[in-house]
Amino acid sequence: MKKGGGKCLHLLLFNYKKSKKMQLLTTWYGINCSNLTKIVQDIPSANPEKSANKTEKFLKFQTLKKEGVSLKTISNIVDMSKSTYYEIQKSIDCNLINVFNFHSTKPKNHRKSQFSKELKQRILKIRLENPTYGKGKIHAILKRDFSKLGEISESSVGRILTYFIKKGKISKSISYRKSGRKRVFKGHAQKWQGWKNRAQNPGEMIQIDHMSVYKNQRNYKQFTAICPTSKIMFSRVYSSATSFAASIFLREFLEFSPFEVKSIQVDGGSEFMKHFENECANEQIPLYVLPPASPKYNGNVERSNRTCRTEFYSLPIFAENVTEMNFELEKYLKKYNEYRPHYSLKNMTPMEYYLKCKV
Secondary structure: OOOOHHHHHHHHOOOOOOOHHHHHHHHHOOHHHHHHHHHHHHOOOOHHHHHHHHHHHHHHHHHHHHOOOOOHHHHHHHOOOOOOOHHHHHHHHOOOOOOOOOOOOOOOOOOOOOOOOOHHHHHHHHHHHHOOOHHHHHHOOOOOOOOOOOOHHHHHHHHHHHHHHHHHOOOOOOOOOOOOOOOOOOHHHHHHHHHHOOOOOOOOOOEEEEEEEEOOOOOOOOEEOOOOOOOEEEEEEEOOOOOOOOHHHHHHHHHOOOOOOEEEEEEOOHOOOHHHHHHHHHHHOEEOOOOOOOHHHHHHHHHHHHHHHHHHOOOOOOOOHHHHHHHHHHHHHHHHOOOOEEHHHOOOOOOOOHHHOOO
16 A cells, blocks of 8 residues: 555544444455554544545445445435545545645735724714715715824725624614515516617617606506607506506507517516516517616616606696597607607707608
8 A cells, every 4th residue: 555545544534433334444445453543543633523524425425336326316415526526536546645634724814904993983983873874975974074083995984884784783774775586587578688788770679667647636657668769759648557558558659669669678667577578579579677776777768757747747738537648648749759859869859860860
């Protein structure tokens, strides 16, 4: 046997001193029990608990392998990957390296904090007095009122707050928004791919959204679709904001649209699931869903909602039901698309800009 074999066998048999398994293993490696016991006593392990655990897994893996069990099955039973087993086996075959002797990887030298204890306590005091303040506000207060304590960046304030949260001295801000359950895309809808999906031509990435409107002592749910390039807008009001109503709105928009709708983007609201998603699939229109709390990516339709409130709903409207309101809304949309100049379109109307692009 090669030199160093005793060390490895000590590690392999760390948890098997004075046991029947020792006799079996000594038979495998050709060493008698008395010599093996002497070797085990002479060489201590750096981490007995981890060594014993890994040793036990390796021995179980080796035993099941000898009995003809498949490697995949053994990996599931023993909770040790094939690569780890063969790595240990290779180390044993090559001069029997001490593969089970775990050493601490903790750094000897640690970075010391550059901020004074007084500054940290001041941050803690400000946060305790103002539980809703985050790192931004606290950093501004320190810069304004406690500049003598030294300079500190906003990110460093955040790290100090995180330290105090872990120590249990403060809790997360009441205004902290908990991340909700992530949506799993299994149907037709796809995850928005950032600026890769940016619209270049009319009909691409049509932005659709809905808003609630209270007018003439009645609640309306308005759905709006707008082309981000040509600014052509289409809107309809309904009595409720359901996915079925959204699917009806989509069909009406496709009939109205002067261009081919190539793709649509919406927020993650429930009104744009089920029936609406199925309608997009039937029309073979790609549907992209924006990440949560990201109205900035739907900026065109959000701005059009505000325009409708200020230019249409703020004026007297003689409508008592959904049908009459849609009739008045249709007249406003005609003016919006064919008469009202748009600054972003160099003072052209949306329809003029579209016809220019079409040529």
